[in-house]
Amino acid sequence: MDKIEHIGIAVANLAESNALFEKLLGSPAYKEETVESEGVRTSFFKTGPNKIELLEGTRPDSPISKFIAKKGPGIHHIAFAVTDIEAHIARLQKEGFRVLNETPKKGADGKKVAFLHPKDSNGVLVELCEDIAP
Ligand SMILES: CC[C@@H](C(=O)O)C(=O)SCCNC(=O)CCNC(=O)[C@H](O)C(C)(C)COP(=O)(O)OP(=O)(O)OC[C@H]1O[C@@H](n2cnc3c(N)ncnc32)[C@H](O)[C@@H]1OP(=O)(O)O
Numbered sequence: 001m002d003k004i005e006h007i008g009i010a011v012a013n014l015a016e017s018n019a020l021f022e023k024l025l026g027s028p029a030y031k032e033e034t035v036e037s038e039g040v041r042t043s044f045f046k047t048g049p050n051k052i053e054l055l056e057g058t059r060p061d062s063p064i065s066k067f068i069a070k071k072g073p074g075i076h077h078i079a080f081a082v083t084d085i086e087a088h089i090a091r092l093q094k095e096g097f098r099v100l101n102e103t104p105k106k107g108a109d110g111k112k113v114a115f116l117h118p119k120d121s122n123g124v125l126v127e128l129c130e131d132i133a134p
């Protein structure tokens with residue numbers, strides 16, 4: 001894995017949390033994007049070389065809405081940047097991690113993504129991200 005690509009934070013109300021994180025970080029979100037296949041509306045903040053992704057569920061059965069209903073707002077996942085996501089999926093499966101989508105899917109901010117089951121990584125949902133070639 002190359003680096004932490006972003007930290008995903010589940011929020012109940014994206015507009016309110018955008019205002020909160022703008023105050024906290026001192027600069028506004030640089031983009032907002034809806035990923036309907038995941039049932040999420042996202043916003044992205046930069047802090048130095050790092051990224052924070054805020055996520056609001058767009059429907060009650062989305063992973064974010066279910067997480068908020070169970071645990072409330074908070075850190076939802078850690079995303080790692082990789083090159084050759086398919087190779088990492090195969091490697092991690094061999095290591096015994098359950099990959100939730102074997103075929104990478106379109107994520108936000110120009111990435112293809114895959115997730116590992118949080119129960120296999122000490123309760124942390126892990127996302128793998130690779131830049132989609134232009
Ligand atoms: C915007 C796109 C993309 C990007 O480009 O960055 C994103 O970040 S999308 C983010 C949202 N999408 C996902 O999270 C997809 C992967 N997640 C899933 O497939 C599911 O959420 C899940 C992890 C398989 C859980 O789904 P499910 O089994 O249907 O839900 P439960 O609520 O019953 O959870 C089972 C179990 O897992 C615990 N859990 C769920 N989410 C998390 C989490 N984020 N971190 C830690 N633990 C989590 C949940 O608490 C349950 O545990 P128990 O209560 O002990 O049973």
Ligand SMILES: [Co+2]
Pocket residue numbers: 006008053077079127
């Ligand atoms: Co993410």
